Amino acid sequence: MEILTIKPTKSTPEITLDPVNHIHTIKGESYPENSMEFYRGVFDWLDEYIESLDDEQAVVFNIELIYFNSSSSKVLMDIFDIFDDACEDGKNIVVNWIYEEDNEAILEYGEEFAEDYEDLKFHFVIIEE
Amino acid sequence: MIDSYYNFQQQLEREGIMFSFVGPVSHNVVEGVGTVLRNKLELEAVSTNVSLKVFSIFVEQIQNVIRYSADRIPQDDFESEISFGMLIVGEKDDQYFLIGGNRVTVEQKERLDSFLAKLALMNKDELKQYYKDRRKADPDEHSKGAGLGFIEMARKSSKPIKYNFEAIDDTSYYFTIETVV
Numbered sequence: 001m002e003i004l005t006i007k008p009t010k011s012t013p014e015i016t017l018d019p020v021n022h023i024h025t026i027k028g029e030s031y032p033e034n035s036m037e038f039y040r041g042v043f044d045w046l047d048e049y050i051e052s053l054d055d056e057q058a059v060v061f062n063i064e065l066i067y068f069n070s071s072s073s074k075v076l077m078d079i080f081d082i083f084d085d086a087c088e089d090g091k092n093i094v095v096n097w098i099y100e101e102d103n104e105a106i107l108e109y110g111e112e113f114a115e116d117y118e119d120l121k122f123h124f125v126i127i128e129e
Numbered sequence: 130m131i132d133s134y135y136n137f138q139q140q141l142e143r144e145g146i147m148f149s150f151v152g153p154v155s156h157n158v159v160e161g162v163g164t165v166l167r168n169k170l171e172l173e174a175v176s177t178n179v180s181l182k183v184f185s186i187f188v189e190q191i192q193n194v195i196r197y198s199a200d201r202i203p204q205d206d207f208e209s210e211i212s213f214g215m216l217i218v219g220e221k222d223d224q225y226f227l228i229g230g231n232r233v234t235v236e237q238k239e240r241l242d243s244f245l246a247k248l249a250l251m252n253k254d255e256l257k258q259y260y261k262d263r264r265k266a267d268p269d270e271h272s273k274g275a276g277l278g279f280i281e282m283a284r285k286s287s288k289p290i291k292y293n294f295e296a297i298d299d300t301s302y303y304f305t306i307e308t309v310v
Contacts, residue, residue: 010160031188033156033195033209067181069188070277074264102177105185112261
């Protein structure tokens with residue numbers, strides 16, 4: 001598989017999906033005009049990636065968003081659903097929820113995601129300023 | 130007609146209005162005006178929390194106008210959808226207020242009215258649960274986003290959201306919604 005990189009814009013995040021190091025990152029802002037359309041490529045990539053993933057392989061997914069709108073929140077949930085199912089099947093995926101200390105809303109929304117999943121684990125990481 | 134534009138601007142300022150927009154909106158406006166709004170709030174040394182709450186309501190409100198206003202130019206003609214509506218952001222009594230407005234059909238009015246009445250009765254915990262439930266469900270046929278925008282606005286607003294429908298003619302209403310941070 002090839003690495004997928006998407007450059008950031010004002011309303012869309014920087015995305016790096018790396019099948020070699022198995023460290024993936026979504027970083028920045030997310031309020032696209034059409035979230036489903038914007039993230040379609042990410043879902044296609046992830047489907048193929050999870051299919052080819054060995055159970056022993058440690059996978060880290062970094063979510064470092066400053067702000068995301070409600071339709072992006074739906075997209076994030078769909079991504080975590082895929083990971084949670086994969087973890088249930090024995091895959092080894094963790095989410096790092098990375099946030100700045102004074103961004104309470106992002107922390108709160110991360111905690112709300114974390115409490116909904118049993119197999120997928122969330123680590124909360126404060127960015128040091 | 131407006132006989133003095135200076136008076137007009139002063140009147141808006143007296144109302145605490147820092148930003149008002151009436152006309153065609155597209156995603157470019159969300160990005161451009163949103164950035165200005167955030168910079169302005171940063172300059173006022175508002176906390177990140179408040180600034181992001183105002184920005185969040187701004188985005189949901191204006192994306193609602195773009196998606197649901199009954200006055201629109203189809204996307205096929207341009208890169209993005211263009212819809213007509215109103216957006217006001219202001220500050221009064223140490224609180225920020227955001228007012229959005231657009232024309233809706235009678236059918237949209239019926240749906241919005243019962244949906245918003247339901248939201249108005251919920252406390253923050255109930256809104257959180259409803260947000261989660263709705264996020265899990267497939268968006269309904271009338272929704273172009275995830276159908277979560279109004280719930281998000283209600284969660285971020287420090288008072289219950291106020292809304293109003295003003296009859297324009299037999300087929301449409303002018304819908305306004307007001308939130309406070």
